[in-house]
Amino acid sequence: MNQLPLTVKRSIELLGLCLLGALLLVGKAVIMPLIMAFFISIILLPVYRFLKKSRLPDSIAILLAILLMMVSGLVIMGFFSIQIRALLADFPQIKKTLLMHLRELSEFLVQKTHYSIQQQLDFFHEQNAKLLNATGDLLRQVAGSLSSVFVLLGLMPIYVFLLLFYKNLLIRFVFLWFSTKHHDRVEEALRETELIIKSYLIGLLIQIAFIIILLGGTLQLLGIPHALLIGIILAFLNLIPYVGIVMGTLIGLFIILASSQEWLPIIELLVVVAVVHFLDQNILRPRVLGSKVKINALTSIIGVVIGGHMAGILGMFLSLPIIAILKVIFDRTDMFAQWGVLFGDDNPVHSPMHKLGLRIRKK
Template identity: 25%
Template sequence: METKVTHHIALDFFVVIATVFTAYILQGIIVPLLFSIILSVVLFPVVSFLERKLRFNRIFSAVVSVIFLCTLIIAVFTFIGIQLESIISESDSYVAKIEKKIIPLIHEAEKSTGLKSAEIIESKNLKMEKMVKDHFSSITDFLFASGSILGNMIVVPLYMFFFLLYRKFFISFIYSLCERRCSKEDAKTILTKLYNVQQNYLVGLVTVMFIVGVLNSVGLLLLGIDYPFFFGFLCALLLLIPYIGILIGSLLPALVAFATKDSFWYAIGVIGIFSFIQFLEGNFITPKITGSKVSINAFVSILSIVIFAMLWGTSGMILALPITASLKVVFDHSTNFKVYGFLLGEPTEEFLKSRARRRLKIWKQIRRNKNK
C-alpha cells in the first residue's frame, strides 16, 4: 500500500515537471492561445448580443467583435504612448531640476565619505544626467513592454476569431474528450464554472481598475502633480500585474513630483498614497467586488505569480491568477486532484482560529460554571 502511494506521488511529480517543461518550451504557442481564450470570454457576450438581438451571422459577429476589441486596445495604448512621449520630451528640464536637488545631497555625502562631488557627478560610471535619463527610459520601456504584449501578438486576433466562430465545435470536442471520465452534464458544469470564473475575474478586474484609477487620480490631484488622471489610470492599468503593478506604476509620477515640486516629500507622498491605495485594493476593493467568485488564497496567488513570472515573464504574471483559478475549478471536480483544489482555495474559519482564543473561551466557561 505504501509503495503504491509513493508511486502515485512520484507519478504526479513527474507529470508536473513534464507540464512545466512543456509550457516553457512551447510558450510561444501556449501564451497567445491563453490570451486568446481569455479575451474570447470577454467578447462572448458581445458576440451573443450581435447574433441574438441584431441577427448577425456568426462570422460577421465574430469579425465585428474582434475588430472592436483590437481597436479599443490600440486606441488606449496609442494614447498612453503619446502621453509618455510628451512627458519624456520634458525630461531635460526634469533632469536639470533633479540635479539641483541631488547635488546638495552629494555634497553631504562628500563630507561623510571623503569623495569629491565632481568625481561623483562627472564619473563615467555615474554621470547624473545619464543616470536619470536611463531611469526614465527603463520605466518607459517597462510600461510599453507590459502594455503592448497583446498588441505584439499578431496571431491573437486570429485565434480569437476562430474560438468564437468554432465555439460549439470545440465544446463538442471537449465533451467527447471527457466522456470516459465524466458525464456530459459534469463536463458542462465544469465548462460553465470555468467561463464564470474568467468572466467574473475580468469584469471584476476592469471595475477595480476604474475605482483604483479614480482614487489614484484624486490623490495626485490633491498633491498637485502634473498629469494626474493620466498617471492615475496608467497605474490602475498596471493592476494587470497583480500586487506589484501599481507600486511599479507609482515610480514615474514620483519622479515627476520630485522634479517639479519644491520638496522631496511630494515624491514620498505619491508612493505613500499609491501604497495605501494598493492596500485598499488588495484587502477591501478586490475582495468586495470579486468576492468568492475567484476563491484562491493569498499565498497561492503570490506563489503562482512568482512561478508564472519565472516561466513566461510579464505575460506569466498577467496570466497567473486566471490560470490558477481555472485549475482550481478543474481540481475541485476531479477525484484524484480534489485535494489540490482544497489547497488552492481560501481556508475556512476553523483553520484560522488560534488556540489562545479557544483556551480563553474554555476559561470563561469555567468561570461561569464556578459563579453558578
C-alpha cells in the first residue's frame, strides 16, 4: 500500500467509505442492533468483572448483568408510563383547551387576513382528510416499526450475552488482523475505545438525571402541568446533538398549550429550558464528556443527519459514539490520520495557507 501513488490511496479510501456507507444502509436491520448491543456490553463490563471476582461462572455473571440492565430499563419505562397515564387522564381538559386556542387563532385570522371562518373550516376539513390518510400510512409504518422493536428487544439480550461470552475470541480476531509490530497500537486503541464508550455513556446517564431533576423539578415548582413528563422527554431527546433540544422544546410547548389556557407557562418553559441548556452545555457536559469525546460541531451535525437517515432515532443516538470510536482508530493509523484531524475539534488559529507547518501531519 505504501508504494501506491497518493491519488490511488485517496481513491481507495473514498471507495471504502462509500462501500461502508452502502453496507450500513443495506444491512442496518442487522448492523445497528449489533452496534447497540456492543455499546451495552461495554457498559455491563464493569458489572460482569465485579461478578467474576466473586468466582461466578461466566454464564451466570453475564446473565446477572443482563438481568440488572433489564430491571433498570423496566423501572425507567414504568416511571415514564405513569407520566403518560397522568397526561391521558387530563384528555377532556386538553381537548377543551385546544379548542379554545383554535377558536382564538381563528378569530385572529379573521381580523388580520381576508379568510372568513367558513373558508377556514373548509381549509381545515380539506387538510383533515389529508391528515387522516397520512395518519393511516403512518400507523402502518408504526406497526411495522413496533414489530421491529419487539424483535430488537428480543434479540438484544442474546446479542449482549454472546458478545460478552465471546469477548476474548473477538479481541483475538482483532489482533490477528495486524502484524505483531502494530499490536501495541491495537491494544492502546482497544483500551481507549472501551474507556471512551464507558465514559461517554455514563456521562449521558448523568446528563439525563441532571436535566430531569433540574428542569422537571423547576417546572414542577412553577406549577407547570406535566412538568416531570416534559423533563423526561427533553432529557432523552437532548441525547440527540443539537437537534434534540429543539424537538424536546417544541413537544413541551405543545403539552403546555394543550393543558393550560395561560401564556405565562410558555414563557417560563422557554426561560427554564434556556438556563438548563446553558448549564448543561457549558458546565456539566465539558466535565463529563468534553475531555473524552473531542468532536467538532460540523462533524457531529453531519453524523446525526446521516445516522438519522440510515437508522432513524437509533442512528441519531449512536452517531456520536460511533464517530468517537472512528476517531480513536484514525488517530492511530498512518493511512487515515487526516480523517482523525477532520473529526477533531483542534481548530488551527492560523490558516494553513500561511502557516506551512499546519500542512504537515503531526505524529
